[in-house]
Amino acid sequence: MNVLIIEDERSLAREVDIFLTNNNYVCEVAYNGRSASEKISVNLYDFILIDLGLPDYDGLDLLKEAKRNNPEAACIILTARAEVNDRITGLDLGADDYVPKPFSLLELQSRMQAITRRKFGLKQNTVTLGDFLINLTERTISHEGNVINTITKKEFDLIAYMLLHKNRTLTRTQLSEHIWGSVVNDDYDSNYIDAHIKNIRKKLNAFASPNWLETVRGLGYKIVVNS
């Protein structure tokens, strides 16, 4: 998939570029509004990541141009100025999502995948993990055809997020950022992710061993899928 990264902070643009390239996206970078505008009018992209705080251009104008010249592209606004009005205007103008800085690359990728599923109709609704069947649309985990109803919303969120980034170690910070993203609170170090994982294991173990959910010593957790 083709991605245009419009970001004037070269360092950040470079890191997003590396990450997405490693995840099989084809990236182009525009460091200012003028070159972004040129690229939008010439090329076709699947994703356009727009930084609103460009020195030479209003990001919202770029969004309008993108919608005009690249109507198929999914636009994600990246900005440090995550003020409500900007957010509403951005979404009203047709942006598909809004990722406030600072963001996690994994979070960005999750959102891009969600948009892909929604927008491009690429549905991967069910995944088999060992003896368990996970339905991402219905948000259920089942074992031998029976839905395990003890799994809470947060626990499912964790499993789904790890599944999205399967075979990759996710740190507690990355996991907590995903599941507590909307709540602003002042804890900076809690072990509640461990407690969640412990609960998930306990609940699933009642049916079968969830040996696909691995603890990576000292680092975090990952879901291992052999394909």
Added chain:
Amino acid sequence: MKLNTKLTLFNTISKLVIVVFFVLLLPLLINYISLGYTDGKLVEQKDKVLQIVKTLGIGNYITDGESYGSYTLLKEEYISLDEVPADEYLDTIMNERRIVEGDTIEYRILSHTFKADKKNYLLEVGKSVSTLDDTTGPLQKIAFLVLVGMILLTILADQVYSNYVLRPLRQIIKTRLNSSRFPYTDSYNKVRTSTVDFQYLDISIHRMMETITNKFQKEREFISNASHELMTPISILQTKIENMFVEEDIADELKVRLLEMQRILNRLKSITKTLLLISQIENEQFIKQDEVNLSEMLHDVQDEISIRLEQKDVALTIEVPADIVLHKVNKFLLFNLFFNLVNNAIKYNIAGGSINITARKNISGLILNIADTGIGIGEDELPFIFDRFKKLKRALQQESFGLGLPIVKSIADFHGIVIEVTSEKGRGSTFSLIIPDEILK
């Protein structure tokens, strides 16, 4: 006590002291005046007698060594002439008793000796003391009444005048300090007064408020700008660490160090995000258009936070009627408010403790109490719990940067919710949210 009352009270007391002092002195004074007057009269009468003796001769009164005496019908006054030995000399005025027709009466007596026809005579002119007392009594009474009347009049005048003269001060307090909403954005309307001190006070307060408002706005702008500016570098660091983390040729040992960096960066991110949130709330950048069912929201918070309750073995009970709906609020912010309050109640609770959320109606609105059985807040810390970055002892014991309650306070202020905290060390704390009628549906 009001300044006006204080001034009036002082005036009244000072006047009363003077009156009491004067009233105590009054009999002495009146006696003194009355005696002076009587003595003067006696001297006048003596002079008159001597004049008569000089012109008519002593023989007119005394013949053959007999005494002369005369008194009025009620024995109030008397006069007497007597021949006395040549060596006796007297010229006094004093109180003495005399027996007149069998009655012993006290007189004020002028005694004077003089020579006439080569003989020595004693003249006595007396005035009864009781007649003197008859006049001093009413005099004292009248003086006392006049004094009391005058004092009442002056107290009234003082009260009216101080009321009038202090009116601008009350207006300054009311318009500049009490009813002005901070930050101070109203245009300056001079308080009308001819008192120079009040004019000076008015302009000084106005200038002071302007300075504070400017500093306040600058602080808000600074926090907002600094937080914004920090977002991009944090983003860059975060993405760099994440990218390094997935590189395959990195040793596990290095990954652990990267993890530590990620953790610290996350802390920086949390602080920045929190400060930005507070500054956005204070700059009124949130829209209050949501409708929220209080009980449902509290149960959502409970779901969200259940893992922390479980970890600490804390029981949470919510006794809030299901029909309480808040409107014209911001759902995201309210959720954050309750989340932080409940999170705090868990954080500072004891293992196996409990949190009880109850609601009750009151004249001023709805009171929502969040009571915990935690470690409590010391009296010395209680006034500072809503201060940003104020490192309290209890926060230091936890992994917290002390911004949870400032978030709560900003959100509550934004919605017009008043927070009251009662706490006892070792017994737990109760946070009472007074939710105004305006946002209750």
